[in-house]
Amino acid sequence: MTMSEYKRQHPFMILLSLMGQLKSLIIPIVLIFIFQDQGAAGSTENLVFLGITIPLIVLSVVYSIFKWVFYTYRLQEDALIVKSGVFVKKRRYIKPERVQTTSLEAGILLRISGLVSLKVETAGSKKDAEFTLVALKKEEAETIKAYLKGDHVVEKSEETENEEAPYIEIGLKNLFIAALTSGRVGVVFFFLLAFSFEIMDLLPENLVNSYYGSLITEGMLAILVAVVIVLIVSWVISIVRYVLRFALFKVEVSGDELTITRGLLVKRTFRLKRHRIQAINITEGLLRQPFDLASVSCEVAGGGSYEPDFKVTLIPLCKKNELNRYLEKLVPEYVGTPEVTPLPGASLRRYILRSIIPYLFVIPVFFFFIESLLILVTLPVSIYLGILRYKDGGFGLDDTMLVQRTRLIAKRTVLAKRRTTQDVTLSQNILQKRKDLMSFSFTVMSTPSHKTFILKDIGSKAIPDFHTWLQKSTQND
């Protein structure tokens, strides 16, 4: 590869930047429009509106062009240099050995124009850890990526590589099962509740009025019906969201690297070196567990921050008995989980108590707003969850791996290698001491910082000797 002069990105960047600018201008412009409308709708008012809006837009255009002009990059022998900034000049050196991940992304606009954006994440402080070249020709992006991966001498042909690589795909059927059972209804549901008044405004007036009417005549029933309707709507929305995010999901394996592609409208590609995986998460959601289905994600050190929940999904859905086969392909290190020691009988009471205690606060609050103890209906469910949490809790240890099983709502099994365990903590409060119980937690790195996994109330006697376990770590790894 020849070392190049300073280059600019594709001029398409101007359009992208401009759209970003306009997006942030929409709200002010709408506000101006609303306020001017309140006055007499004379021609002078329109002049004010245009007088503010047009210069703003012109400025955005000029700024976007300048931004493009001043954003240059250059591949050098030892580093990629990116210069940017119209007023405040910025120059950064990205050394290939500091690069954690590179990923190619393409939204609809980019895809139409045959371009891609290249996202690079480096080890380093959070704020400056990543940057994006937003509009590049595909070949150019591949060149830079290859350079940053450190193999700029050998130009590999991607096509043949992919043919040999083992890969995992989510089929159409699995995608829909996964979407139906994704258990993200809750998130959407609370989102809808939070914005319920705004949504009410959008509904036809007579519908809303007749609902308020029935609230008076039917009371509780009307509330229940409303809740059920909102639930169904949330479920549908969550299904659509899931399908958009995980359609065409594919993991390719080549050597030590996993390439994860997913997304229907915005196709996302994420490359990940195996040794950067810090822990594996096997999750069995409430809706999935009855069908023996599970999903697998992982905690990653450095990179992965494009994921909204900082988790990288490895397997969106699979049968539990196929799990090992998939793990064998993706992360063979993590196959062969140590045996799990369940929680001692003495901790059951504490788990049940913990599921009841929140009600001491929730009931008064609830009663204050609507004078009803209806919330008590959910108490048995909560206690049942508490019992499940107790039943599923457990941990195990073998020479190189730590396994911890817990449940909040979904059952989660975390596998961590000894070499990725940053610390191990045992804690005991006065009440636990009386029953000879302890809480056990360990920490692994996970972008953007770290994650601690806690398992409460394990029996003191069952606790293995972590001293020896961690000592081996120093010797072998």
Add this chain to the structure above:
Amino acid sequence: MTLTPPKERLNPKAIKAWRIKGTLYFSVYVILTAAFFITRIFISMPLEIGLILTGVSLLLGIIQILVVPKLRMIYWGYEIKDNEIDIQHGIIVVKRTLIPMARIQHVDTEHGPIMRQFELATLNIATAGTEHKIPALDFDTARTLRKKISSLAALSDDDV
């Protein structure tokens, strides 16, 4: 594995330092309580709130100045071994943490104005992501430990 404290203790001078710190906090509560009573001259507010404030400040003061420092000293322990750092602390919740040497990213020492009066320093131990502290070591110990840990940890970053 049990929660028997590791053998190294903090410097006993720390009790005094913590008491002074506690006194500083206490004076803040006193000022806040006084502020309430002064405001009460101008704006009518129920006396009960003032009494509660006084009670809470006194109670917190007693706990922070008289009770906590001593207990804290009793329950704090640490040990730097060749392969790991072992820290145990906590009064109501006793916490024992093991940090493998190989995971340690850097160590440093720091001391605030009060601690400096007593020639005490805090040792900060950072792994990738987490941070642990051993407070109230005399300057010499802190320096020795820092050197010891950084040589034992050999501070490489292979795993990350």
